[in-house]
Amino acid sequence: EAQVTQNPRYLITVTGKKLTVTCSQNMNHEYMSWYRQDPGLGLRQIYYSMNVEVTDKGDVPEGYKVSRKEKRNFPLILESPSPNQTSLYFCASSLAGGGTDTQYFGPGTRLTVL
């Protein structure tokens, strides 16, 4: 089954404790991205990657890191999480990031930073 998977689905952590949210897709997509979703603000893009070893900042990159060492994986790293990073996070992938490419979203990771 074609899908985007994220782990963990739920995470409660404390300020400053480094964490990684994994994202994996099995569709051989080139384009992957991370979003955060907050009430009233919709989805905002954090980082995106057009291909292996090619990443770029989205709307709200501060406090986040990403890497794209393999085509299928695009982990999101929070080196020193803070409470304002409490949010619902989605990973997405598409074939090539083109205008009408369908972006497939993962199930989401709900992160709480205390």
Next chain:
Amino acid sequence: QKEVEQDPGPLSVPEGAIVSLNCTYSNSAFQYFMWYRQYSRKGPELLMYTYSSGNKEDGRFTAQVDKSSKYISLFIRDSQPSDSATYLCAMKANAGNMLTFGGGTRLMVKP
């Protein structure tokens, strides 16, 4: 002011009603327009996309884009309880550019 504005709702309608969902935007460079549906505790899924102005129909769903007014709409005919979800509009300027989302409208269709 946000680049893409969307009434958060909730919008409550009886089953069978015609639903109209709308977004306004400020960036005249946007050319690709999409509607996503998001069920509770799930990721968004693409419903419709339109390039530039015009209408597009897919079953009970019709997407309209009016670039002159910077206004897009999604119409749902014969709405069903299974249509109850949050609907997000999204748009981008060029192929490969990042998507800009509206805040989403929560729709409830009552049996």
